[in-house]
Amino acid sequence: MTDIPLRILLVEDEEDFRDSCARWLQRKGHIVTALGSGAEAITACEGLQFDVGVFDLNLPGMSGLELLHRIQKDKVDIEVIFLTGQGSIESAVSAMKMGASDYLTKPCSLGDLEHHCLLAHERGKLRKENQQLKEVISRTQPAAQLVGESAAMQAVNKMVQKVAPTDKPVLIQGESGTGKEVVARAIQQSSMLADKPFVTINCAALPEQLVESELFGHLKGSFTSASSDKPGLFEIADGGTLFIDEIGELPPALQPKLLRVLEDGSMRRIGCHKERHVRVRIIAATNRDLQKEVREGRFREDLYYRINVLSLNLPPLRERDGDAQRLIEHFLPSQWHLNPAAHQALTEYHWPGNVRQLINVIQRATILADAQEIMLSDLPTEVINRTDGPLQSRPPVEAVSYPNAVSNSGLNNSGYRSADLPTAKLDDIAKAHVLEVLALENGNKARAARKLGIHRRKLYRLLERFDKDRQSSDSTVES
Numbered sequence: 001m002t003d004i005p006l007r008i009l010l011v012e013d014e015e016d017f018r019d020s021c022a023r024w025l026q027r028k029g030h031i032v033t034a035l036g037s038g039a040e041a042i043t044a045c046e047g048l049q050f051d052v053g054v055f056d057l058n059l060p061g062m063s064g065l066e067l068l069h070r071i072q073k074d075k076v077d078i079e080v081i082f083l084t085g086q087g088s089i090e091s092a093v094s095a096m097k098m099g100a101s102d103y104l105t106k107p108c109s110l111g112d113l114e115h116h117c118l119l120a121h122e123r124g125k126l127r128k129e130n131q132q133l134k135e136v137i138s139r140t141q142p143a144a145q146l147v148g149e150s151a152a153m154q155a156v157n158k159m160v161q162k163v164a165p166t167d168k169p170v171l172i173q174g175e176s177g178t179g180k181e182v183v184a185r186a187i188q189q190s191s192m193l194a195d196k197p198f199v200t201i202n203c204a205a206l207p208e209q210l211v212e213s214e215l216f217g218h219l220k221g222s223f224t225s226a227s228s229d230k231p232g233l234f235e236i237a238d239g240g241t242l243f244i245d246e247i248g249e250l251p252p253a254l255q256p257k258l259l260r261v262l263e264d265g266s267m268r269r270i271g272c273h274k275e276r277h278v279r280v281r282i283i284a285a286t287n288r289d290l291q292k293e294v295r296e297g298r299f300r301e302d303l304y305y306r307i308n309v310l311s312l313n314l315p316p317l318r319e320r321d322g323d324a325q326r327l328i329e330h331f332l333p334s335q336w337h338l339n340p341a342a343h344q345a346l347t348e349y350h351w352p353g354n355v356r357q358l359i360n361v362i363q364r365a366t367i368l369a370d371a372q373e374i375m376l377s378d379l380p381t382e383v384i385n386r387t388d389g390p391l392q393s394r395p396p397v398e399a400v401s402y403p404n405a406v407s408n409s410g411l412n413n414s415g416y417r418s419a420d421l422p423t424a425k426l427d428d429i430a431k432a433h434v435l436e437v438l439a440l441e442n443g444n445k446a447r448a449a450r451k452l453g454i455h456r457r458k459l460y461r462l463l464e465r466f467d468k469d470r471q472s473s474d475s476t477v478e479s
């Protein structure tokens with residue numbers, strides 16, 4: 001007796017064979033509906049649910065293939081096995097191409113028949129799990145929505161549509177926070193690989209020694225902490241797209257390895273001699289001047305030409321006429337208002353940290369503001385100062401202190417009202433400080449990290465976390 005009783009639909013016009021198959025499968029514990037024609041099978045599928053269908057290929061009237069076609073059209077969820085005579089292997093192969101799970105040549109042993117039913121059921125379960133996982137992944141990966149209708153963004157959108165259909169590498173260049181990852185997702189979502197994996201790695205956010213193992217994987221024991229075999233992101237992205245963020249930070253020792261994958265798809269896991277082959281579309285991004293990196297010997301010239309087959313320059317937000325306004329409308333929660341002075345400050349500001357900074361300024365303001373109305377005083381000092389006078393008059397970053405430095409305006413140097421401090425979470429204050437320093441350094445992460453007294457990689461990780469927190473809070477609000 002089987003532990004897993006299957007619901008089997010057996011369609012066979014040879015009565016003796018049908019009866020002996022049905023009796024055998026029932027004796028094995030399965031629930032069998034045995035019928036003699038396709039028409040009866042279609043009626044049965046309307047009222048009952050089956051796990052596996054066993055169809056004779058040569059049924060009178062409606063053939064087995066026609067039956068498969070009908071149930072596929074009616075979206076019946078069933079795994080189908082065909083029974084075929086010796087001479088009709090070709091039809092069985094066409095049935096497999098149409099989506100049948102398996103075929104058996106008659107005469108077959110009854111043991112084989114049950115074994116194939118169980119296998120088909122397992123395959124069906126895996127297929128469903130695969131579909132569910134894809135669904136989960138596509139729901140957790142935000143759809144790439146590029147807000148902005150400026151001429152600059154229209155040109156970017158046009159370029160996205162042009163480069164998307166090819167399988168060539170794309171290099172996206174632009175300042176930090178301009179939306180390079182969103183553009184990479186937009187390219188992938190408009191490409192033929194839209195339903196294939198989209199895997200990302202930020203070379204700057206990982207310690208150097210980890211970048212290699214993340215990208216190429218490793219074998220157990222190949223270094224101290226390699227406690228098990230691990231596939232790299234190239235293998236995980238196989239058949240899909242790999243987005244390599246901050247490619248300018250790729251350690252020199254890894255650059256030839258990336259070049260090899262780009263040239264012929266070959267790679268090796270750390271500690272493994274076996275060569276593997278992958279087919280992955282690369283989209284890379286950088287906020288560095290890669291040509292300068294090449295000139296100064298930090299980035300291989302041959303790799304630069306390989307990844308720069310198609311390139312796309314993302315303009316800074318200050319060069320996108322009217323987009324700051326659109327982004328503010330997009331990211332300001334519904335029911336919230338901006339008072340005119342705050343609105344003016346936000347639309348006049350030059351956004352050195354680009355869209356990321358704009359989003360964070362709005363988020364920070366909604367934490368600080370009362371009654372769903374953002375006032376000028378809810379904005380960071382640099383945004384306020386932009387409306388008052390030259391940027392150079394902003395206070396030096398070192399003057400930012402927490403928690404009680406209160407100025408005449410009732411704001412401390414960080415722009416928080418002292419009365420708000422008990423309600424502002426420590427994380428939010430830290431986030432506001434990090435973003436403020438980054439903005440004051442015009443988005444230059446190396447300088448901002450130095451000012452903050454943290455390693456540059458730590459800053460990258462913090463910025464990624466801020467983005468993730470925001471995306472998860474956005475999806476919570478939407479759901």
Ligand SMILES: Nc1ncnc2c1ncn2[C@@H]1O[C@H](COP(=O)(O)OP(=O)(O)OP(=O)(O)O)[C@@H](O)[C@H]1O
Binds near residue numbers: 146287356359
């Ligand atoms: N045009 C846009 N429309 C909507 N959201 C955007 C747009 N551009 C950027 N964003 C959002 O701004 C944030 C920063 O974008 P993203 O991470 O793509 O920038 P980046 O250029 O890759 O930054 P970095 O160089 O620091 O990695 C993300 O939360 C992203 O969703």
